[in-house]
Every structure is written in C-alpha cells, then in structure tokens.
Amino acid sequence: MCILIADDDPVVREVVRRYLERDGYSVIETGDGPATSSALAEHGDTIELAVLDVMMPAPDGIDICRAVRSGQRPQTPIILLTALGDEDDRVLGLEAGADDYVTKPFSPRELALRVSSVLRRSHLRPDTEHLVLRDGPIEMHPTGRLVFVDREPVELTPREYDLLVFLLRHPQQVFSRTELLAQVWGWDFGDLSTVTVHVKRVRAKLGDLHRIDTVWGHGYSWARADARPKDDHA
Template sequence: MCILVADDDPVVREVVRRYLERDGRTVLETGDGRAAHDALTRTAGEVELAVLDVMMPAPTGIDLCRTIRAGDHPDTPIILLTALGDEDDRVLGLEAGADDYVTKPFSPRELALRVASVLRRSHRGPATDRRVLRDGPVTVNPAAQLAFAGDLPLQLTPREFDLLAFLLRNPGRVYSREELLDRVWGWDFGDLSTVTVHIKRLRAKLGADHRIDTVWGRGYAWGRDDLHTEPTDGLIAEPPDA
C-alpha cells in the first residue's frame, strides 16, 4: 500500500514525501492530474490515500476527486491541497468527495498528522449495532449496508450512510457539527463544512422523506419538528462565543 502525492510543485512533493516516509509510509509521486489518474489505474487499489493539489494541471485535484469517487475504488481517502482559503472553495472540494483539505502554505508535519487521522478513521470498523432502523418510509439496514426511501434504494456514499444510520439511531436528539464529526466518523479534527455538505446531500437524496431538522444555533436532529428549525440549506447560525 502507498500514499499518492500529486502536485505540480516538485519541492512540495519532496517535502511531503520526506515527512510521510518518516512515518513509515511508501509514497508515489506524480506532477499532474493525468499522471495521477494513470497511477491510480495502474496500481489497482494499492493507493491507500491520495493527496491531490487542487490547482495542478488537468485534471485538477477536484476533477480527479470526482473521478475517483465515481470509479472502481470510490472509498479511497482523499486530502486536497489548496491555495484557496475561501469557504466556498473548501465546500466545493468536500462536495466533490474529499475527506479533508490543507490550505497552502502548510506545515508538512500537520499534513502528515492529517494523513494519519484520515487513515485511522477510514480503517475504523463497522458499527456494532446492526439493527434494522426504520422511521416512516426510511429504512436502513446496517448489516447489509442498504438504505431505502419507501421501495426505492438510496445511493449513499459510506459517510452519508453512516450519518443517516446515526441519526436514525438517535431520533429527536440535537447534535452539533463537532459532535457529528466525532461520533459518526471518529474525526478528532476537521472542517465543520463536512457535516454541512453531507446533511445537504442526505436531504436531497431523501427528498420529501427526510426529517433532518436544523436546530438554530445548536445543530441537527432527526425528527424534532417541535423546535425552531431552518431546514432549507443545512447551515447553522453559530452563537457568537462558539
């Protein structure tokens, strides 16, 4: 198994490689998106995690991220390297399927720690609670990794599936984005936009059957219609001291 590092800056690649090798990891380097895609195809599932530069020559990191998610190994963890610090750009990367991102300039040690964290949570075992979960037309079968809205199967990513199953196991309780990062995916740090994006995706896929409420200033809950909610876009107004 190896870590793929794709960046058109050879200095960045060398520094990242040295820090990852200090952690005992094998590193495969490429300088553009096409070479990275060829390497992923050639290694046939041997890439344990991909570090992709957003602005490298085509395909860009975001485009390659989408390709990976639609390909033969859609669960490959992905970290994006980006010089773009705006939240809209970060959300775009997360919506493309990235697990995490690091903004340039960055500490190579921080990147190595994020690689370790993403790999740790991607290797986390399945939930021990294997009960079939139901709420109205929504059914989740954790053992079979299947979800339905009525008779229609839901095409969910693994992270979307885990989030939906967690909410159905804990109906009515409000969870902050920090709590969902920790309790659903075991992330000890990460961008809160990750939760926002996955909530938005779940709502879209569930359509009228979703019962995910945004509890203003507090978080999300499944089926808390008694509380003041803002269910349209999944965004939470954080309190001033949050």
Template sequence: MRILVADDDPMVREVVRRYLERDGLEVIETGDGPATAAALARGEIDLAVLDVMMPRPDGIDLCRAVRSGPHPNTPIILLTALGEEDDRVIGLQAGADDYVTKPFSPRELALRVASVLRRSHPVRRRDEPTLRGGTVEVRQSARIATVAGAQIDLTAREFDLLAFLLANQRRVFSRDELLAQVWGWSFGDLSTVTVHVKRLRAKLGDAHRIDTVWGRGYAWDRDHAD
C-alpha cells in the same frame, strides 16, 4: 496502505512522502493532472492527497471524476490555498473527505491521512448493532448503508455521519458538536458539516430524515419526536 500524493511542486511531494513513509505508508507521487487521473483510474490506492491548484485536471476535477467513476469510495484529502474558502466548499461538494490548507504542517497532513484511513478501514467488530431509521439501514461492521434494501455508495465521512445520526435519533447536534464527534476535530471550518449533510441528503433522497433545527443544528427524525 498505499497513498497517492499529487502536487505539481516536487518539494511538497518529497516532504509529504517522507512524513507518510515514517508512518509505514507506501507513497506514489504524481505531478500533473493526467498522470494523477491515470493512477486513480487503476484503483490501486487506499487514499489520495490532491492539490486543488494542480494543472488540469485539477484536484477538484479529479475528485469529481473519482466519485462518478469505478472506485467512488476512494478517500480523498484536498490541499487548498490558505483563505480560499470557496475552494474548500467546492471541494467538499465534489466529494472530498477532508482538506488541509497551504501552507500546512506535514505532520498535520499525516495525522489527517491517518484519521481518514481509520474511518475508511475501521477495525470490524461483530457486536456492532445494525442501525435503522425509516427505510435507511446501516450495518456498521460491514460498512454498508442501504435504502429500502438497495445499497448506496457513501464516502467514509458520509457513512460515519449517517451512523452517528442514526445512533442518536431525535437528538439535536450543533455543527461544532458534529465536527467533534464525527470528524474528531476540536476546531475547523463548519461548512464541512453543512456540505456533508447536503451530500448525505442527496444520496438518501426521499428516505432521508435529517432535519434542520434552526439556530441549533441537525437531528435525525426530529420532526417526528414525541
């Protein structure tokens, strides 16, 4: 697996590279926006770690460019400043799969990278069922989601969230529960879930049946429960 680490601080890049290489990953380093944009445009990476505060184009601009470009499903983890909630929310809205706040533990980042890679390149099982909800269909083994037969582009987290909701239709899940079940986090920023639900609704359009159950959480097709 090839990982792009983009940060204007060479010390950060070196430490992250050493930890990722210990996990058997190949690392490409870039130190500014233009070099990072060029690396992303080539589409030869399996995951990108992007610093939000990198000289422009910054991590958020680059994230938006990836999601609207020829390789929209490239997994992205953003590095954000500690306490800058706006950066995290904006980054998630731009299409990031995950984020890690600075200062961070290199081992934590390595674990986040491994987690996102597992979800982006899962072990395929032939017996995984196809999930359906209205005109939405998810083929888990192929990691393909369609609406009325037309394929839609989803990030790894968006796909997993949709599959989880379809597999548990009409059950209400709090944001804490979704964070644990879909992200595998025992704690974290609950806005991560909120933003991903918003992104998923936008991509599904009128076909979405993700209902908000006020004070409780989210459910697929709850409004049509018996």
C-alpha cells in the same frame, strides 16, 4: 497502506512523502492531472487514500475527485490540498466529495495526522459490527459499511457514512456543527462549513427519505421513522 500524493510542486511531494513513509505508509507520487488519473486507474485497488492538489495542471484535484466519486472505487478517501482561502472554494471541494482538505501553506505533520484520521475512520468497525442499523427504509451494514435505501444501495464517502451512522445511533438528539466536527471528524476546531456540506450531500443521496432535520440556531437532529409525519421531509 499506499497513499497517492498528487501535487505539481516536487518539494511538497518530497516533504509529504518523507512524513508519510516515516509513519509506515508507502507512497505513489504524481505531478499533474493526467499522471494522477493514470495512477488511480493502474493502482486503484491498492491506493487507500489520495491527497490531491486542487491547483495542479488539468484535470485538477477537484475534477479528479469528482471522477473518483463517479468511478469504480467511489469510497476512496480523498484529502484536497488547496492554496485557496475563500470559503466558497473550500465548499466547492467538499461538494465534489472530498473527505477533508488542508490549506496551503500547511504543516506536513498536520497533513500526516489528517491522513491517519481519515484512514482510521474509513476502516472503523464498531463493537456491534454484526448488528444492522435499520430505521424505516434506511438500512446500514457496519461490517461492510454498506447503506441501502428501500433495498437499493447508496454510495457514501467515508465521512458521509460516518456522519449518517452517528446520527442514526443518536436519534432525536440535537448536535451543533462544532459537536459533529468533534464526534465525526475528530477535530477540536475547524471550518464549520465542512459539516454543512456533508449534511447537504447525505440529504441529497438519501433523497426524500432523509430525516436529518435542521434545528435552527442549534444544529442537526435525526428524526426516527416513527417520529415524523410521512409528508414532512424538511
């Protein structure tokens, strides 16, 4: 598998590359926004995941993340590297479509584990992969990780897809953000705003037909199509 590492610090790129190559990945390195954009355009069909530095020379990691999500391979998993500690900045990256983020300074081993986790979930196939999930106008095809709403395709990032399929498989059950971090992200701990932002993004992509309910003080729940009044889209 090929991983793109985009960071303007050559030392960071070198350390991360060695860890990833030790795990069996091939690595493409870039040091600024233009080179990263060119690498994605040239090698987009082979890049399995991109690690993008938020603060590299423009276009920065967030701008490139947005471009990927609106481009020809919008499902490419993305991890952001950020030295920004403010929650609002982390949320900005998640809202741009990042699947995960790692805050600098970071452990290269932790980043390598995050890469493996995101890739594992983006390629995950359930035992019942031949079964299509349907709930009202929403239809999910696990084999191809495809989502349709009223027969129209909807593009979801790998994490957004994992979140939606988990909720559809557990309707009418309430999950806290901590539980969703564990079940969907595979994290024992982490920034709970990660869940909040992904729920917001899934709701936006499904539009008025989403049925992710907020259970105040407890978490989120998926309401089956036959379990909510037709005019209730809260």
